[in-house]
Amino acid sequence: MNHNQNRREFLAAGASLAAVAAFDALGAPIYGAIDADSKPAILGGDAPEYDSGPAWPFFAGDEVERLTEVFESRRWNRGDESSPTVVFENDFAEMLGSKFGLAVSSGTTALQTALSALDVGPGDEVIVTPYTYVASVNCILESYALPVFADVDFDTYQLDAKQAEKRINENTQALLPVHIGGAPANMDAFLKLGKKRDLPVVEDACQAVMGEWKGKKLGTLGTLGCFSMQITKNLCGGEGGVVLTDDEFLAYKVLDAHTHGFLPHAGTPLDEYRPVRASNYRMTGFQGAILSAQLPHIAEHADVRNENALYLSSLLRDIPGVYPQKIYDGGRSAWHLYMFRIDEREFGLSRDVFVQALLEEGISCMSGYQSCDWTGYVRKSLDTRAGRRVYSKERLDEWEEATSLPNFHKLAKETVWLFQTQLLAPKSNMEVIADAVRRIRKYAPEIKKALAK
Numbered sequence: 001m002n003h004n005q006n007r008r009e010f011l012a013a014g015a016s017l018a019a020v021a022a023f024d025a026l027g028a029p030i031y032g033a034i035d036a037d038s039k040p041a042i043l044g045g046d047a048p049e050y051d052s053g054p055a056w057p058f059f060a061g062d063e064v065e066r067l068t069e070v071f072e073s074r075r076w077n078r079g080d081e082s083s084p085t086v087v088f089e090n091d092f093a094e095m096l097g098s099k100f101g102l103a104v105s106s107g108t109t110a111l112q113t114a115l116s117a118l119d120v121g122p123g124d125e126v127i128v129t130p131y132t133y134v135a136s137v138n139c140i141l142e143s144y145a146l147p148v149f150a151d152v153d154f155d156t157y158q159l160d161a162k163q164a165e166k167r168i169n170e171n172t173q174a175l176l177p178v179h180i181g182g183a184p185a186n187m188d189a190f191l192k193l194g195k196k197r198d199l200p201v202v203e204d205a206c207q208a209v210m211g212e213w214k215g216k217k218l219g220t221l222g223t224l225g226c227f228s229m230q231i232t233k234n235l236c237g238g239e240g241g242v243v244l245t246d247d248e249f250l251a252y253k254v255l256d257a258h259t260h261g262f263l264p265h266a267g268t269p270l271d272e273y274r275p276v277r278a279s280n281y282r283m284t285g286f287q288g289a290i291l292s293a294q295l296p297h298i299a300e301h302a303d304v305r306n307e308n309a310l311y312l313s314s315l316l317r318d319i320p321g322v323y324p325q326k327i328y329d330g331g332r333s334a335w336h337l338y339m340f341r342i343d344e345r346e347f348g349l350s351r352d353v354f355v356q357a358l359l360e361e362g363i364s365c366m367s368g369y370q371s372c373d374w375t376g377y378v379r380k381s382l383d384t385r386a387g388r389r390v391y392s393k394e395r396l397d398e399w400e401e402a403t404s405l406p407n408f409h410k411l412a413k414e415t416v417w418l419f420q421t422q423l424l425a426p427k428s429n430m431e432v433i434a435d436a437v438r439r440i441r442k443y444a445p446e447i448k449k450a451l452a453k
């Protein structure tokens with residue numbers, strides 16, 4: 001996208017591209033000048049014309065000016081109430097509808113800070129999804145707590161609250177649903193479960209800036225919400241994170257945990273520090289300045305992505321063997337990822353061959369999180385002097401025995417990801433994607449044969 005365009009111009013550009021799509025003799029559309037019957041590129045056919053969306057991170061336009069201001073002010077750190085970092089965290093919290101916001105150095109440290117504020121520590125358990133980035137698990141391990149995996153709901157990819165409930169015991173200290181892909185976990189179910197079992201709900205909203213649940217922004221519904229502003233994210237500061245909460249006590253606890261007990265000065269007597277298990281996870285003024293420049297654009301981007309993603313789903317859903325990620329009723333995804341499943345029996349090709357074929361069409365995609373041995377990973381991480389002191393072999397055996405993740409393993413073998421930037425391209429490109437998928441399916445037997453040679 002040309003970022004000097006406003007939203008209306010941006011969408012209109014997409015619409016006019018769609019209008020010039022060619023039609024074959026029978027009136028069927030030929031997207032990107034490729035006949036709907038023609039061979040896919042993996043068999044030697046032509047790849048379609050395809051716009052994969054804007055370069056990322058995008059430039060809002062005033063970043064350099066804002067960065068220069070920080071540079072010249074010599075306030076390169078978090079700074080006081082008027083600093084770009086504090087202004088950003090307050091603006092972000094207000095925009096999403098939360099009482100308190102704290103900017104931190106990354107999504108991982110946002111999660112660590114949140115768990116630290118809840119006093120999660122060695123021997124405690126936190127229930128988490130297996131279909132996620134490793135940071136959702138490492139933030140638990142970092143304080144020698146035990147990640148407890150519950151299976152996902154097959155259609156939505158989200159941690160299943162019923163499965164999570166089965167894994168609650170006297171050691172459980174928090175529920176950690178991840179809004180994967182930017183789409184909501186079932187927040188009604190998690191909030192109900194948290195209330196019923198008196199457990200805090202920490203939302204890993206690292207992929208979900210501007211996602212929604214029944215009109216409220218993701219990351220504002222649970223006890224604490226954590227966001228990432230890492231380079232690929234929908235709101236990007238290079239690195240960065242935010243913790244949101246409506247609870248004033250927890251707001252102070254996250255503030256303390258991220259900066260050694262609330263910004264004490266070098267000469268402060270030790271007995272005046274608030275005694276917390278804390279670190280330095282502060283966001284710099286430079287990150288705050290970039291994020292403040294990007295913030296005004298995220299609502300518009302979220303609308304464009306949502307419009308394109310829903311259109312793409314409507315096209316892909318008609319292709320046998322292709323199953324787009326379902327969004328719970330009342331939810332709206334931030335569309336950090338566009339995920340769909342390829343059912344090999346119905347489609348005629350395995351997910352991995354499909355990904356290869358789609359890449360040949362010039363359409364960026366990947367297979368995403370892999371089926372993996374999470375319990376083995378955790379066991380290895382805890383196989384240290386300190387880990388062995390906290391967890392007996394018997395406890396880990398029992399925990400591993402209770403871990404059953406069939407939906408996760410199946411999804412991880414069948415899923416394809418497209419990226420958020422592709423959903424910022426003009427709308428006609430959704431048709432190019434769907435048409436390529438259709439052509440690949442049509443030629444599945446030939447592709448199989450050609451690859452077997």
Ligand SMILES: Cc1ncc(COP(=O)(O)O)c(C=O)c1O
Nearest residue numbers: 106107108133135136206228230
């Ligand atoms: C679901 C999820 N949780 C946590 C993180 C960690 O965020 P960061 O990379 O900013 O530390 C990420 C980022 O990739 C993520 O996707």
